[in-house]
Amino acid sequence: MIKNRINQKLKEDKKLLSIYFTAGYPKLTDTVKIIEDLEKNGVDMIEIGLPFSDPLADGPTIQDSSTHALNNGMNTDLLFEQLQNIRETVSIPLVMMGYFNPVFQYGVEAFCKKCQEIGIDGIILPDLPLDVYQDEYEQTFKKYGLINVFLITPQTSDERIRMIDKVSEGFIYMVSSASTTGAKTGFGNEQQTYFERIAELDLKNPQIVGFGISNKATFDQATKNAKGAIIGSAFIKHLTQHGTEKIDGFVRGIR
Amino acid sequence: MSYHVNEKGYYGEFGGAFIPEMLYPNTEELRQNYLSIMEEPSFKEEFQQLLRDYVGRPTPLYFAERMSERYKTKIYLKREDLNHTGAHKVNNTVGQILMAKKLGKNRIIAETGAGQHGVATATVCALMGIECVVYMGEVDIARQAPNVARMKMLGAEVRPALSGSRTLKDATNEAIRDWINNPVDTHYIIGSVVGPHPYPDMVARFQSVISEEIKTQLLEKEGRENPDYVVACVGGGSNAAGAYYHFLDNPEVGIIAVEAAGKGIDTGESAATSALGKVGIIHGSKTLLMQTPDGQITEPYSISAGLDYPGVGPLHAHLFRSGRGEFISITDDEAMTAGLTLCQMEGIIPAIESSHAFAILEQRKFNPTDVVVMNLSGRGDKDLQNYIDYFKL
Ligand SMILES: Cc1ncc(COP(=O)(O)O)c(C=O)c1O
Numbered sequence A: 001m002i003k004n005r006i007n008q009k010l011k012e013d014k015k016l017l018s019i020y021f022t023a024g025y026p027k028l029t030d031t032v033k034i035i036e037d038l039e040k041n042g043v044d045m046i047e048i049g050l051p052f053s054d055p056l057a058d059g060p061t062i063q064d065s066s067t068h069a070l071n072n073g074m075n076t077d078l079l080f081e082q083l084q085n086i087r088e089t090v091s092i093p094l095v096m097m098g099y100f101n102p103v104f105q106y107g108v109e110a111f112c113k114k115c116q117e118i119g120i121d122g123i124i125l126p127d128l129p130l131d132v133y134q135d136e137y138e139q140t141f142k143k144y145g146l147i148n149v150f151l152i153t154p155q156t157s158d159e160r161i162r163m164i165d166k167v168s169e170g171f172i173y174m175v176s177s178a179s180t181t182g183a184k185t186g187f188g189n190e191q192q193t194y195f196e197r198i199a200e201l202d203l204k205n206p207q208i209v210g211f212g213i214s215n216k217a218t219f220d221q222a223t224k225n226a227k228g229a230i231i232g233s234a235f236i237k238h239l240t241q242h243g244t245e246k247i248d249g250f251v252r253g254i255r
Numbered sequence B: 001m002s003y004h005v006n007e008k009g010y011y012g013e014f015g016g017a018f019i020p021e022m023l024y025p026n027t028e029e030l031r032q033n034y035l036s037i038m039e040e041p042s043f044k045e046e047f048q049q050l051l052r053d054y055v056g057r058p059t060p061l062y063f064a065e066r067m068s069e070r071y072k073t074k075i076y077l078k079r080e081d082l083n084h085t086g087a088h089k090v091n092n093t094v095g096q097i098l099m100a101k102k103l104g105k106n107r108i109i110a111e112t113g114a115g116q117h118g119v120a121t122a123t124v125c126a127l128m129g130i131e132c133v134v135y136m137g138e139v140d141i142a143r144q145a146p147n148v149a150r151m152k153m154l155g156a157e158v159r160p161a162l163s164g165s166r167t168l169k170d171a172t173n174e175a176i177r178d179w180i181n182n183p184v185d186t187h188y189i190i191g192s193v194v195g196p197h198p199y200p201d202m203v204a205r206f207q208s209v210i211s212e213e214i215k216t217q218l219l220e221k222e223g224r225e226n227p228d229y230v231v232a233c234v235g236g237g238s239n240a241a242g243a244y245y246h247f248l249d250n251p252e253v254g255i256i257a258v259e260a261a262g263k264g265i266d267t268g269e270s271a272a273t274s275a276l277g278k279v280g281i282i283h284g285s286k287t288l289l290m291q292t293p294d295g296q297i298t299e300p301y302s303i304s305a306g307l308d309y310p311g312v313g314p315l316h317a318h319l320f321r322s323g324r325g326e327f328i329s330i331t332d333d334e335a336m337t338a339g340l341t342l343c344q345m346e347g348i349i350p351a352i353e354s355s356h357a358f359a360i361l362e363q364r365k366f367n368p369t370d371v372v373v374m375n376l377s378g379r380g381d382k383d384l385q386n387y388i389d390y391f392k393l
Helices: A005-011 A031-040 A060-072 A076-083 A100-106 A108-118 A130-143 A158-167 A189-200 A216-222 A233-242 A247-254 B021-039 B041-055 B065-071 B089-102 B116-128 B138-143 B145-153 B168-181 B199-207 B209-222 B238-247 B314-322 B332-346 B352-362 B381-391
Strands: A016-022 A045-049 A094-097 A122-124 A172-175 A207-210 A228-231 B061-063 B074-079 B107-112 B131-137 B157-161 B186-188 B229-233 B254-262 B278-282 B285-289 B325-331 B371-376
Touching (some): A031 A045, A031 A076, A060 A233, A076 A100, A076 A108, A100 A108, A130 A158, A158 A172, A189 A216, A216 A228, A228 A233, A233 A247, B021 B089, B021 B168, B061 B209, B065 B074, B089 B107, B089 B116, B089 B186, B089 B199, B107 B168, B116 B131, B116 B145, B131 B138, B138 B157, B145 B157, B145 B381, B199 B209, B199 B238, B199 B314, B209 B238, B209 B371, B229 B352, B238 B254, B238 B371, B254 B314, B254 B332, B285 B314, B314 B325, B325 B332, B332 B352, B332 B381, B352 B371
Parallel strands (some): A016 A045, A172 A207, B074 B371, B229 B254, B229 B371
Antiparallel strands (some): B061 B074
C-alpha cells in the first residue's frame, strides 16, 4: 500500500471537499495563490488541471478555462516550475489531473518523477485506460509513490468496478452521471439509486463523487454515501466572475 | 509483419482504445459484437443487397486512356465518385447503420468535415427512419454549404462545433462528448478509420469492398488480380484503407498514400501528418499526430475539408512507420491543378480530396507497363464553389 497524503486524508472522520481548477486560469500566475487560498479555507484536497487542447470528457466551462489557460501560456514545464516550492506552504493532498497526451509527450516516467519531487500525491488521467496502465505504467507510478485514480460511471458494471477497486490504492472517482463535466443544480432519483448501489458494493477504496457537484445541496446529496465530493466547473465559474477573490465565500457556501 | 489489427486493437505500436471510462461500455459492447454481427448471414445479405441496389455497387474500374498516355503508364480509376451520395463514405455508413440496428440503438450521431460523411450518415438514417445528429465545424459549415443543405433535407440535425479550430477535429470532439452524454441509446458512426478500437478495423472492413472489387475487375481487364500500385488520398484514411485492404499482405502491390500539404509542409499551414506528426493520442487512438512539443494538438490546414485532420488512422501510421506504404504530400495548388486536369482529360470532376491523389502523377514516375489503380474517392459537386473561387470561373 502506497503511503501518502491522500491515504492519510481519507482516514479523517469527515466528508472530504475536493476542488478542481485549471492551472493558468484565469491568469497565468494564479496557480499557487488559488491552491493556498483553498487550503486556508478548509478544502481537503485539490485537483490541479493540466490544460489540454482537446478535453474530450469536459463540458463547456472547463473547455473554455483550458483554452484560456493555454492562450495565457500554460504548459507542463511552467506548471511544474510554479509548483516547485508548493510544499513549503501547502500540506493537503494535491492531485494532477489532465489528459494522457501531454503526459505521454513529457515522458510518463519523467512526469512521475517530477510529481514526486514537488510533492504531488496522485494523478488522474481519464483517457489512460485501465489495461494500458497495468501493462505499461503501474510500476512507474508506484516507484514514484503516486496514486493513480480511476473513474467509474453509472454504466460501469459491478464486475469492472471490482476490478478497478482491486487496482486502486487511494480512492475511486465516481462520476455522478453519464455526462461530461459541468455544474448541475440537483441530482435525481437515478443518481441516488446509483450512489446507493455503489455504497452496497462495500468496496475497499472509498469513493469521491465528481461531475455535477455545484453547491451545498449537491455536495450533501453526493456525500450521503460517498466519502467526499469534487467541485470543478462551479469553482471555475466562480473564478471567471471573481478572479482569485472571495474564495473563502465560495468554500463556506459548500459547508 | 501483419498489417491487420491484433486482438488488443493495435497495428504495430499504433491503435488501442485510449478512452475515458465513460465510453468504455459503448466501445466494449461494439468490440465484443462487431465481428460476430458482421459474420451473421442476415447481416451480410442485407449489407450486400444495399450496396448493390441502393449504393449502386460495384463501382466501375475505368481505364483512363488519355491520362495513361499522358503519364506513360496504365492508369485505372476506381469510381467511388459514382456511389450514391457521391463518395466512398456511404460504404461505411450502410454497414454501421445495420450494425446500430443489430445493437438495438435508436439514435445516430456523426462528425463530418467535408460533409460527405455527414450526408452519407443522414442518408442511411433517412433510409432506416432513425434520428440523426451530425456535428460539423463552423468553418466547414461555411465552406461546404451544399452538403449542409443536403443533410437538412435528409432530416438530420446539423450542430455546429464551435470549439478549437472549428473543423473536423473539433466536430469529432463534440460527437464524442455527445456519446458520453448518451451512452445507452446512441451509436456513433465514425466516418473514417480513426477513433478507439474497434472503429478503425470495423470501418476498414466495411470499406474493404473497394479492393475486393478491384481484384475481380482487374482480373477481367488485365488478367491479373493485383495492380502494381494502389494510390489513395488520406485524411483519416478510410478510402485508402478500403482500397489497400486486400493488397496489404501482398508485397508486390505498392501502396501509395497521399496527404494534404496545404500551403506547404514548412509553412505552418499543412495537414501532412506523416511528415509533421509524432506519436500521440487523438480521439482515443495512439497514432501519428500533429502537436506541439508540449502535447497540445495543433490546428491543421488544407483547402480540402476532408483532409483537414491533425491525425491519421493507426493502420496508416503503421504503414508509414513500417515502410509498407509510400507517403507523398501534395499542396493545395498541386491538387487544384490536378483536379482540373482530370476534368479536361477524362470528363470527371473530382472531389478536392481525390484531386490530391491525382497530383502525384506529375511527380511520381511509373513504368509504362505498371498498372496503377487510383482511388477516385468522391465527386466534385460539393466543391464547385471552391473550384469557382480558385480558378475564377
Ligand atoms: C471524397 C473524399 N475523399 C476522401 C476523404 C478523406 O477521408 P478518408 O481519408 O477517411 O477517406 C473525404 C472526407 O470527407 C472525402 O469526402
